[in-house]
Amino acid sequence: MIRWLLLVAALAAFPAQAQFKFDLNRAIDAVKSLGRASMEIDEKQEIEIGRDLAARLLGAAPLVNNAGLQRYVNNVGRWLASQTGRPELPWRFGVLDAPQVNAFAVPGGTIFVTRGLLQRMRSEAELAGVLAHEIAHVVKKHHLKAIQKSAQAELAGEALSLAMKDSSSEARGKLVRFGTEMYSRGLDKSDEMEADRLGVVIAARGGYDAYGLPAVLQTLQAMNPEDSALALMFKTHPAPAERLQALSEKMQPTLDAYAGQPSVMERFRQAVQTK
Amino acid sequence: MKAILILLFLPLLAWAEPATVIRATELKKEPATDAVTVAELRENTHVDALERRGGWTRVTAGAAEGWVKMLALRYGTPGTQGETGLSQIFNVARTGSSGTQVTTGVRGLEAEQIANAQPNAAELGKMQAYAATPDAAASFAAQAKLEARSVEEPQ
Numbered sequence: 204m205i206r207w208l209l210l211v212a213a214l215a216a217f218p219a220q221a222q223f224k225f226d227l228n229r230a231i232d233a234v235k236s237l238g239r240a241s242m243e244i245d246e247k248q249e250i251e252i253g254r255d256l257a258a259r260l261l262g263a264a265p266l267v268n269n270a271g272l273q274r275y276v277n278n279v280g281r282w283l284a285s286q287t288g289r290p291e292l293p294w295r296f297g298v299l300d301a302p303q304v305n306a307f308a309v310p311g312g313t314i315f316v317t318r319g320l321l322q323r324m325r326s327e328a329e330l331a332g333v334l335a336h337e338i339a340h341v342v343k344k345h346h347l348k349a350i351q352k353s354a355q356a357e358l359a360g361e362a363l364s365l366a367m368k369d370s371s372s373e374a375r376g377k378l379v380r381f382g383t384e385m386y387s388r389g390l391d392k393s394d395e396m397e398a399d400r401l402g403v404v405i406a407a408r409g410g411y412d413a414y415g416l417p418a419v420l421q422t423l424q425a426m427n428p429e430d431s432a433l434a435l436m437f438k439t440h441p442a443p444a445e446r447l448q449a450l451s452e453k454m455q456p457t458l459d460a461y462a463g464q465p466s467v468m469e470r471f472r473q474a475v476q477t478k
Numbered sequence: 479m480k481a482i483l484i485l486l487f488l489p490l491l492a493w494a495e496p497a498t499v500i501r502a503t504e505l506k507k508e509p510a511t512d513a514v515t516v517a518e519l520r521e522n523t524h525v526d527a528l529e530r531r532g533g534w535t536r537v538t539a540g541a542a543e544g545w546v547k548m549l550a551l552r553y554g555t556p557g558t559q560g561e562t563g564l565s566q567i568f569n570v571a572r573t574g575s576s577g578t579q580v581t582t583g584v585r586g587l588e589a590e591q592i593a594n595a596q597p598n599a600a601e602l603g604k605m606q607a608y609a610a611t612p613d614a615a616a617s618f619a620a621q622a623k624l625e626a627r628s629v630e631e632p633q
C-alpha cells in the first residue's frame with residue numbers, strides 16, 4: 204500500500220498530460236528504492252506479451268507462403284498441445300521462411316519452426332518431436348519465467364503492472380526487448396534438457412513414434428557445426444550429442460515403449476513438398 | 479571422380495549417412511533386442527546409416543548389414559567438415575524442394591536480425607487464420623491412426 208502511494212506520488216511529479224509518456228526510468232528508480240516487489244504475470248498478460256514477441260519474430264522472418272503447409276503444421280501442433288496440462292491456450296504454429304535451422308517457443312502458446320529445420324526432417328513424428336519440445340517450453344513457462352526474472356531485475360512490480368495496462372508504453376517495449384533477447388541468448392541448459400524429456404513424452408502421448416525428437420537431434424549432430432545456418436541454434440542450445448546422451452540416460456524406457464507408434468512419413472512428405 | 483559417382487547415386491538412396499558406433503553394439507538381423515546377432519560391432523566402428531525404424535537404425539558395416547540401436551550411433555566423422563554442399567544436394571533429393579541456401583542473408587533469424595526486427599502485425603494476423611481447433615486437430619490425428627496415450631511426465 205505504501206509502495207503504491209509512493210508510486211502515485213512519483214507519477215504526480217510529472218505533468219498530467221504526460222502521464223502515459225512519463226519518464227519510465229525515473230519512475231522505476233523511485234519504486235526500485237522501495238525494494239523488489241514480487242511480480243506475477245497472469246495468463247492473459249502472458250498471451251499479450253507472447254503476441255508482441257511473435258510479431259517481432261515474424262518481422263525477422265515472415266511465414267512461408269503456403270497455406271496448406273501452415274495448416275498442416277497447426278494440426279500436428281494443436282493435437283500435441285491438447286495432450287498437455289495447458290490445452291486451453293490459443294495455440295498457434297507457424298513455419299518461418301528462413302534458411303536457419305531453428306525453432307522457437309513464445310509464451311502464451313505460439314510456436315515457430317523454420318523452413319531450414321523442416322526441410323531436414325523425414326516424418327511427421329520428427330516434426331512432432333520438435334513441436335513437442337517447444338510446446339514443453341510453453342507448458343513449463345520457461346521463457347516467461349526468464350522474462351520475469353530480467354524484468355524483476357530491471358523493472359519494479361508496480362511499474363510493470365502499469366506497463367501491462369498500456370501496450371504502447373515504454374515499459375511494455377522493455378518487456379518485449381527482454382523477451383527478444385531471450386531468443387538470442389538462450390534459456391538455461393536445464394530448461395532445454397527438461398523440454399527434451401517432456402517433448403518425448405508429449406509426442407508419445409500424441410501417438411507418435413517417440414524417437415522423432417532424437418532423430419532430429421541426430422540430423423543436427425550430423426551437420427557441419429560450422430554451418431552458419433546452425434549458428435544461433437548451437438549458441439542457444441546444448442550440443443546435440445549431449446542432448447542425445449541425456450535422453451538415452453533418462454528416457455530410454457519411454458522411448459522404447461512408444462517406438463512402435465506411427466511416424467507418418469507419407470502425409471509429411473506430401474505436406475512439405477507441396478509448394 | 480569419386481564425388482561425381484556419389485552425386486549420381488544419391489537420388490537412388492532414401493537416406494545414407496556415415497556414422498560411428500559410440501559403444502560396443504550388437505548388429506541385429508531385425509530391429510529387435512531378441513533378434514539374431516549378425517556381428518559384434520566394436521566401439522568407433524564406422525557404418526553407413528540407411529533407414530530408421532522406431533529406436534533402430536539399419537546400417538551397413540563393411541560387408542555386414544543389420545540393425546543397431548539408434549542412440550548407439552553418432553553421425554558424421556571428423557571428415558564431415560566442408561561437406562555442407564553435399565548435404566545440401568541430399569536435402570534436395572530428400573524433400574524435392576529447392577533446399578536451403580545457407581548464406582547469411584539480409585533477412586532471417588540470426589541473433590542480430592531478431593534483435594533489430596520490427597513487429598509484423600500482418601503476418602501475425604495470417605498466423606491466427608491458419609490455427610486449428612482442437613476438434614479439427616483430433617480428426618486430423620485420427621486420419622493417421624494416431625491414438626492419444628497416457629504417458630507419465632518424467633521426474
